[in-house]
Structures are given as structure tokens and as C-alpha cells.
Amino acid sequence: MIALIRLDDRLIHGQVMAVWARHLKINRILVIDDESAADAFALQLLRLAMPAHIQLSVSTVSDAPAALTALSADDTRALVLLKRVEDALALHAVAPLAHLNLGNLGMRDGRRLIWRTVALSPAELTALKQLQSAGVDVYLQMVPSDVRQRPPTE
Amino acid sequence: MSLILSPLQALLIGLTYFLANTAFLGGLAYFTTWRPLVNGLLVGLILGDPIRGVVIGAAINILYLGYMSVGGTLGIGDGALAGVLGSAVGIATHSLGLGVVAGVALASLGYQLLIWRMKGDSVIARWIDAAAERGDVARMQWLNIGAAQAWLFALTVLPAAVLAVLATSAVNWMTTTLPGPLIDGLALGGRLAPAIGIALAMKFVFSGRNIAIFFGGAVAMAAGAPFEALVGIGIVAVIAAAIASPERRVPSPESRVPSEREPSELRTPDSGLGTFLRWQFFSHSNYSFERLQGSGLACALAPALRGRGPDALKQHGGFFNTEVNFGAMIPAILLRMELAGEDPADINKTRQTLMGIVAGYGDETTQGALLPALLSAAIGLSLSPWLGAYAVGAYVLISGLAMLFISSRSFRAGFLRGRDAATALLSNAQLKAVATSARSFTALALGALAASPAVLHLPIPVTELGGLAPVNAAAAVALTLACFGLVTKLGLKPTWIFIGLLVLAVVFQFAQSA
Numbered sequence: 001m002i003a004l005i006r007l008d009d010r011l012i013h014g015q016v017m018a019v020w021a022r023h024l025k026i027n028r029i030l031v032i033d034d035e036s037a038a039d040a041f042a043l044q045l046l047r048l049a050m051p052a053h054i055q056l057s058v059s060t061v062s063d064a065p066a067a068l069t070a071l072s073a074d075d076t077r078a079l080v081l082l083k084r085v086e087d088a089l090a091l092h093a094v095a096p097l098a099h100l101n102l103g104n105l106g107m108r109d110g111r112r113l114i115w116r117t118v119a120l121s122p123a124e125l126t127a128l129k130q131l132q133s134a135g136v137d138v139y140l141q142m143v144p145s146d147v148r149q150r151p152p153t154e
Numbered sequence: 155m156s157l158i159l160s161p162l163q164a165l166l167i168g169l170t171y172f173l174a175n176t177a178f179l180g181g182l183a184y185f186t187t188w189r190p191l192v193n194g195l196l197v198g199l200i201l202g203d204p205i206r207g208v209v210i211g212a213a214i215n216i217l218y219l220g221y222m223s224v225g226g227t228l229g230i231g232d233g234a235l236a237g238v239l240g241s242a243v244g245i246a247t248h249s250l251g252l253g254v255v256a257g258v259a260l261a262s263l264g265y266q267l268l269i270w271r272m273k274g275d276s277v278i279a280r281w282i283d284a285a286a287e288r289g290d291v292a293r294m295q296w297l298n299i300g301a302a303q304a305w306l307f308a309l310t311v312l313p314a315a316v317l318a319v320l321a322t323s324a325v326n327w328m329t330t331t332l333p334g335p336l337i338d339g340l341a342l343g344g345r346l347a348p349a350i351g352i353a354l355a356m357k358f359v360f361s362g363r364n365i366a367i368f369f370g371g372a373v374a375m376a377a378g379a380p381f382e383a384l385v386g387i388g389i390v391a392v393i394a395a396a397i398a399s400p401e402r403r404v405p406s407p408e409s410r411v412p413s414e415r416e417p418s419e420l421r422t423p424d425s426g427l428g429t430f431l432r433w434q435f436f437s438h439s440n441y442s443f444e445r446l447q448g449s450g451l452a453c454a455l456a457p458a459l460r461g462r463g464p465d466a467l468k469q470h471g472g473f474f475n476t477e478v479n480f481g482a483m484i485p486a487i488l489l490r491m492e493l494a495g496e497d498p499a500d501i502n503k504t505r506q507t508l509m510g511i512v513a514g515y516g517d518e519t520t521q522g523a524l525l526p527a528l529l530s531a532a533i534g535l536s537l538s539p540w541l542g543a544y545a546v547g548a549y550v551l552i553s554g555l556a557m558l559f560i561s562s563r564s565f566r567a568g569f570l571r572g573r574d575a576a577t578a579l580l581s582n583a584q585l586k587a588v589a590t591s592a593r594s595f596t597a598l599a600l601g602a603l604a605a606s607p608a609v610l611h612l613p614i615p616v617t618e619l620g621g622l623a624p625v626n627a628a629a630a631v632a633l634t635l636a637c638f639g640l641v642t643k644l645g646l647k648p649t650w651i652f653i654g655l656l657v658l659a660v661v662f663q664f665a666q667s668a
Contacts, residue, residue, distance in 0.1 A: 014518075
């Protein structure tokens, strides 16, 4: 099963590995990111950073639906990581997502700080609203001890 | 019997809370003065009762043993505020239990202070941006250090001082007016609360052979083994793991093919030392949700990047977060790339790739393995009658030096070897072996702490059968395991377990008095 689908600029970091993966007893991690999938250095580091009990796969957005189906079928506990809101939207069109956790989307030009370390551009907010109206449970939560927040409606 | 704080004492307690959070302690506050064990001793010294300060600090610290700060998150409130206020209340009322209850109850206020700190720091981050655009490096430093620490000072000293006065007077008033069994029950609940902390910390280490090691620690303690002996075993085990690991040493920089350029060709005014010190001290000085360590990174690099133009500085000032000590290699790698004149797009990509992965590894190793081992050892030793405060002093020294050692090694590796340093770190078998054995030692220490009568003393009426220690130890370990089950199997929040424990203890005291 897919325990968590998370949007996070930093992909794998302390919150994800030390907190979420432990909390949800994760044994598979799927990173969906075209840039990482094409970057030998990033791939090598991601592999090395994985503890022995977690199996990692890195996929491009276009290959992701197949990878996701494999995860849902298995008796695994999977954590899916994406970097970009656009990727989540594109993915949902072919492989519907049930839920989407917004972890860290760092502040940069064109983005507005929404909650804690989550900043979104108007286009990203629209995309998230589309996902919500398509029935995806979109919520903001950095770590399990946080109370889940809804993204703002405007 | 009760103590009223003098204005000077209150102010010094406020200052202790600033010290727990300040960047001026070489970036080591989080590993030293932030810990209730350490700030409990400081508050004890201020109030003239260091022994009680250590005992209360240790009890509160156990509650925060399993706590990790990752990217500006606070799980069960602010441990530093819990330690500072809890030990003040505990010393003023001469009650360990009431100190623990007050500390934990007030810890959530620390989160409000953190939110305000982050809000102010967002404003300062914009000023730093503006200074970076003008290339005004001196002003960047002044803002990152002076302005941000002044804001922190304003947010910590007076609020903590006022809270200390209010909390001690309120609890003093309660002890004289509220029904005895209620106060006794709260105090009992507070004394037993460390069981919840041990249960939370067990989440880090309670798997595989560590389960057996945990029970081994508990049995050894119940049988009367001194905690010092367990720490001795732990030290030997960690050293043995380091020696026996397949990769005996971190490969020296010289043994690898240097990538691109030798650092001697790279021009930096201070061979990177300035960048290292600015990072080590002030990476968290100006910490906002918007940027996290972004401002700290830009300011660490700024003086060395004068020639690279404002765009480079602005790029480094954007959202950035990593683990500070192992992650010290990142500013070094970025500095190396900048000095070598590499493409800004490549530099940014490296910055993005490294910050998360190194943070994941670093947090697991420092906060997830080394720190719980050092702290649980220090807590156990601080409760031994002949070591006491000296164990706290030794903890500060050892953890501080260990973190500085990690940062300086990592920075040097990053500066000499560039991105290869990250690959080498993540594949370092020796470090992995040390972290694994540190986790095993933590399991041993947690078992011992759970079974120690100095940590958990249950109100059991014991007949002379077999003596008190084993009965108390068995009951204390059972209570700890029950808390562990509530946390892991039922997914109950620690706060609710804490409240439940208080209610049970109060009911117990009323039943006793009836």
C-alpha cells in the first residue's frame, strides 16, 4: 500500500527519513522526479542514503504510473515523494492519487508563504484546487505530530 | 519551605533560556544548554540548589530524549523551556514531580515563541536580501548576527523570566490552597512521567537485538549493577565497533583522485576558516520558515564570494536546510565550486541535491543515534550520588567537542574533495557501525533508566519478600512498556498519555487518603 504521498522540495531529508519513514514503518520509497532520475550524482547519493530495510526507486513522471501500480499491488508500505505540484497534477490525470501531503515547498520568487515552510505560486494553488475538486485529500503537515491543515481556498 | 524568586534570579533564569537558544555558543547550544539536564543545572546554580537542579533537569530531559528537531518542528513542546521553567518550579517547591508537570505544561508556550521568532526572522531575511543585492557583506553579517540575536534575546529573556516568576508563585499558591491528595497526585504523576519519555525514546532503538539489550539493561539495574559499569560497556562497544568495521578509516583526501582542481589553486582570503566559523556559529542565527538556514548559508559564504556578484549571494540566501554538523560539508562544497568559477546552475543543483540527503543522514546519525546515547549516559550518571553535576559538565564537554569534530572534519572534506565528500560520507561503514552501536547502547541505557529507582519510584506497598528494588524495577519497566504500547500500538499522543498518567495518580492519591 502507499502510506504517504508527499510534495517536498528537499525530497529525502530529516523529516522524511527520521520521522515519517519511522512513524509509518516504510519499507519502500519511490521518488518521482525527472531531474533526479536523470542525475547520476543525485541517484548515487539517494541510494547510499537509504537504510538497508528500505528499497528505493527513482522514476520519471512519465514512468511513474507503472511504478505506482506496482506499489499498490504489493504488501509493501510505500512513501512516494514528488518535488513539483505540476508533476502531481500530471500524474493524477493518469494514475489517480487518493491523498497528497504538502511538506516543504520553499519560498522563492513568485511564491507566497502559506503555512510554515510551504510556499505556493498562484498557478500551484490553482493546480492543488483542481486536485482537491477531483477528490484528492490535499493537506499540509510537516511531521506526524502536526495537526493537518487544509490549503487556503484563495 | 517554598522559595520566592528574586528579580535577579528571575532575570538570570530568563538569560538561561536565551543561552539555550543562542548562536553565540558556537552553534552548540542545541546540544548543550538546550537540554533540560544542562539548563536544569544552570537554574539550580542560580537558585542555590544545583543538586536538585540536576535531578529535576534529568527527569525532564528523559521526556525529551526521543525528541528530534527537524526543519523547525517541535513535537512535544519546547524542551528547553520545559527544562528552565520546570527546574525553577521544582526547586522553588522542593518537588521534583510538580517541576516536571509545570515544565511539560508550559513547554507548548515555547512553540508560540518560536513562531514569533520565525516571523521576525523572515523580515530580517528580506533585509539580508536587500543588503546582498547591494553587495553590502558587512551589513549582511550585522543583520544575521546582531539583529537576529537581538530579536531572539528580546523574545527569550523577559518572557522566560516572567513565566518563571508566575509559574513558581502559581504552583506555590496551589500547594497551599488545593486539596492535599490532588497536589500529591500531580507530584506522583510528574515523578512517573519519565516512563513516557523512555517509551518515546524506545521508538528509536526498540528493534531487533536491541529489544534483548533493553531488557538486559533493566535486569542488570534491578540486580544492582552500577550505571557506571553499563556506560563502560557502552564505551568499549562503540570503540570496538569503530575498530572492527570493514572500513577502518575515512579514506584520506590524498588517497583519492582530486576532482578538477587542487584547493591550493582556489583563492580564498582565509582558506575557508572564516566560512566554517560563520556556518558553525550562525547557520541557525536567523531562522525563518521562509528560508530556514538560507540566510545563514548566504552570510557564511558572503565574504568569500565578493567577486561572484549579488546573484550568487541571493541564490544562497533562498530556502535551505540541512543538518548542521555533517552538513558543514555543503557550504564548503559550494564555496569550492564558487571559487572554481563553476556554472551557477550547477552550483544551485548541487545545493538542492545535497541539502536534503545530507540532512536525512546527519539527523539520523546525530539526533537519532549519537545524541540519545550521550544523553542517556549522562542522565544515568548524573543520578549517581558521587558524580551528579560533574556528569553534566562532562556531557557538555564531550557532546560539544564531538559535534565540533564532526563539523570541522566534514567542512574540510567538502573543501578538499568537493562533491566526492558527500559520497564518501554516505558510504562510510565506520560511521554506520558507530551509529549502530550507539543505538544499541541507548537501548541498554534506556532499560537501565526504566528499572532505576532513582528515575522511576513507584508507590508500591512492598512486603519484605525479596526486597524493594526488583519489585519496583519490574513495575517501572511494566509501566514503561505500557506507555510504549500506547504510543506505538494505539498511536496515542504523548500529551494524552501524560494527562492520563496524572489523572490516574491523582485518583490513586485520593483513594489512599480516603
